[in-house]
Amino acid sequence: MFPGGSIEDFTAPLFVAWQLTNRCAGRCLACCEESGPAKAWPDELSREEALDLARRLAEAGIPYVAFGGGEPLQVPHVWELFQTLSDGGVAIKIETDGRWIDEAAAARLASLRVDNVQVSVDGASAPTHAAMRPGAATLAEATAALTRLVARGIPAELVYVPTRDNLQEALATYDLAASLGCDAFVTGPLMRLGRAAAAWAELAPSDADWAATVQALRARHEARGDGRPRLSIYPWDIETEIRKRLESPQAMMLIVPNGRVKLLNALPFAPGDLRRQSVEEAWRSYQQGWRSPAVAAFIGRCRDEPELMRHANETWPPSPEDQAAAN
Numbered sequence: 001m002f003p004g005g006s007i008e009d010f011t012a013p014l015f016v017a018w019q020l021t022n023r024c025a026g027r028c029l030a031c032c033e034e035s036g037p038a039k040a041w042p043d044e045l046s047r048e049e050a051l052d053l054a055r056r057l058a059e060a061g062i063p064y065v066a067f068g069g070g071e072p073l074q075v076p077h078v079w080e081l082f083q084t085l086s087d088g089g090v091a092i093k094i095e096t097d098g099r100w101i102d103e104a105a106a107a108r109l110a111s112l113r114v115d116n117v118q119v120s121v122d123g124a125s126a127p128t129h130a131a132m133r134p135g136a137a138t139l140a141e142a143t144a145a146l147t148r149l150v151a152r153g154i155p156a157e158l159v160y161v162p163t164r165d166n167l168q169e170a171l172a173t174y175d176l177a178a179s180l181g182c183d184a185f186v187t188g189p190l191m192r193l194g195r196a197a198a199a200w201a202e203l204a205p206s207d208a209d210w211a212a213t214v215q216a217l218r219a220r221h222e223a224r225g226d227g228r229p230r231l232s233i234y235p236w237d238i239e240t241e242i243r244k245r246l247e248s249p250q251a252m253m254l255i256v257p258n259g260r261v262k263l264l265n266a267l268p269f270a271p272g273d274l275r276r277q278s279v280e281e282a283w284r285s286y287q288q289g290w291r292s293p294a295v296a297a298f299i300g301r302c303r304d305e306p307e308l309m310r311h312a313n314e315t316w317p318p319s320p321e322d323q324a325a326a327n
């Protein structure tokens with residue numbers, strides 16, 4: 001990510017991913033966060049705490065905050081956070097199921113410093129999308145949201161998660177993104193996390209089927225000739241991702257719903273805590289976390305013991321050894 005450099009060269013993160021809540025309306029089969037209607041964490045940041053944090057992120061000069069969840073747009077104070085960040089010069093990205101983007105919300109987003117909005121669409125037909133995403137926005141709701149974003153000139157990205165049950169609609173979903181005027185079609189291999197990990201044997205496409213789909217998507221993108229929608233295919237599975245990140249951590253800080261700072265959503269290590277630390281202190285904790293022998297040992301074991309990934313959505317505080325090394 002930064003050739004010749006390391007995260008220690010950065011006095012602040014280049015961007016922040018903020019999982020505002022773990023609550024949403026869905027029970028999606030492949031949800032890597034195991035979010036759902038009754039899945040809010042008991043200790044999620046209050047409105048006052050979240051607003052204070054947004055102010056601190058802006059003051060720290062963070063250029064970019066990406067909101068995810070759960071469903072960030074379901075959080076009552078989310079618009080105050082957007083306004084605070086936008087007024088503070090921070091660009092915003094949003095990951096959503098689309099249900100909450102009506103005309104008024106699209107107009108409001110257009111008035112903010114929104115870099116892009118990603119909407120999940122897991123199939124080109126309503127039954128396939130609904131089967132993948134029970135309880136979440138319907139295909140009609142998700143595509144209506146994308147249409148409203150495009151109409152307001154907000155870069156809209158369609159996010160598609162491949163499984164054995166919807167792989168046959170991958171090309172048609174790319175075509176749908178094109179017909180809606182989306183800026184990008186975003187996908188990647190199914191991540192062995194959360195509910196996807198729990199149902200891996202039934203859900204995961206074979207490597208060969210995924211490789212053939214990637215090839216077909218590239219051909220479709222090429223055949224369109226205009227480069228739109230941009231095709232963004234994440235290259236790594238989750239085991240590769242955590243090994244690569246250990247070698248070269250990103251200058252990205254992940255904030256989970258209770259204000260803790262995690263190394264990666266696939267790892268349980270949460271070395272920072274923005275309820276009691278400044279942004280600068282939490283960033284240092286994050287940097288030190290990546291250099292922890294315990295983290296390296298855990299990642300080393302994950303290849304042979306993939307069941308360790310069941311801890312992904314936990315938040316482990318720093319070990320006494322790591323705390324001593326940090327002081």
Ligand code: SF4
Pocket residue numbers: 023024025026027028030031032033034035036069070071097133136
């Ligand atoms: S994928 Fe999104 S909408 Fe579906 S359960 Fe997870 S957070 Fe909720």
